[in-house]
Amino acid sequence: GAVVSQHPSWVICKSGTSVKIECRSLDFQATTMFWYRQFPKQSLMLMATSNEGSKATYEQGVEKDKFLINHASLTLSTLTVTSAHPEDSSFYICSAQLAGDAYEQYFGPGTRLTVT
Amino acid sequence: AQSVAQPEDQVNVAEGNPLTVKCTYSVSGNPYLFWYVQYPNRGLQFLLKYITGDNLVKGSYGFEAEFNKSQTSFHLKKPSALVSDSALYFCAVRDGDSSYKLIFGSGTRLLVRP
Numbered sequence: 108g109a110v111v112s113q114h115p116s117w118v119i120c121k122s123g124t125s126v127k128i129e130c131r132s133l134d135f136q137a138t139t140m141f142w143y144r145q146f147p148k149q150s151l152m153l154m155a156t157s158n159e160g161s162k163a164t165y166e167q168g169v170e171k172d173k174f175l176i177n178h179a180s181l182t183l184s185t186l187t188v189t190s191a192h193p194e195d196s197s198f199y200i201c202s203a204q205l206a207g208d209a210y211e212q213y214f215g216p217g218t219r220l221t222v223t
Numbered sequence: 224a225q226s227v228a229q230p231e232d233q234v235n236v237a238e239g240n241p242l243t244v245k246c247t248y249s250v251s252g253n254p255y256l257f258w259y260v261q262y263p264n265r266g267l268q269f270l271l272k273y274i275t276g277d278n279l280v281k282g283s284y285g286f287e288a289e290f291n292k293s294q295t296s297f298h299l300k301k302p303s304a305l306v307s308d309s310a311l312y313f314c315a316v317r318d319g320d321s322s323y324k325l326i327f328g329s330g331t332r333l334l335v336r337p
Contacts, residue, residue: 150327200266210274214267
């Protein structure tokens with residue numbers, strides 16, 4: 108149980124285009140989802156916290172107009188990287204918090220974005 | 224502010240030997256502590272957590288960790304390492320019930336040689 112999927116697993120896009128990444132909780136409801144970014148050989152950095160039906164809370168230094176987050180249902184959150192640039196190339200990982208479970212986050216497999 | 228330190232970038236151990244991956248933390252409230260493992264180009268897999276109770280926590284794949292409040296540490300251990308344990312390990316902390324945010328350490332690469 109408690110499986111989180113991400114789609115796509117990898118994507119290559121051209122500079123200036125937008126890319127949408129989906130995060131789904133497959134077998135549970137997630138009132139809260141988190142988006143992380145991981146650079147090569149570095150740790151995970153929290154980008155934003157997404158609550159179902161409300162606006163996402165962004166961490167300091169993360170451009171909310173560039174990284175659009177939508178949490179439209181209890182099982183789906185999306186991250187859209189708008190007007191992508193090569194420096195946006197990274198590994199993006201989402202996690203989901205089980206509704207009623209205050210402790211654990213379940214992580215998706217990640218999406219590798221390469222902007223050319 | 225919350226912080227996590229993993230002082231070793233890499234730990235090398237021979238298969239069959241015990242392993243320890245170190246983690247120290249800083250929070251203002253009660254710490255919720257977690258260990259995750261990451262294989263190349265994959266997301267994080269949960270190993271174990273400490274919320275309250277017994278200081279020795281047992282987790283997946285034979286791993287365990289000991290919560291030491293006085294030393295603010297939560298070191299990951301395994302009595303007998305396997306080559307398949309080679310991966311990137313992350314320690315993470317949450318500041319009790321005051322926040323849902325997980326703060327991750329910088330990660331420690333574990334290399335188990337045959």
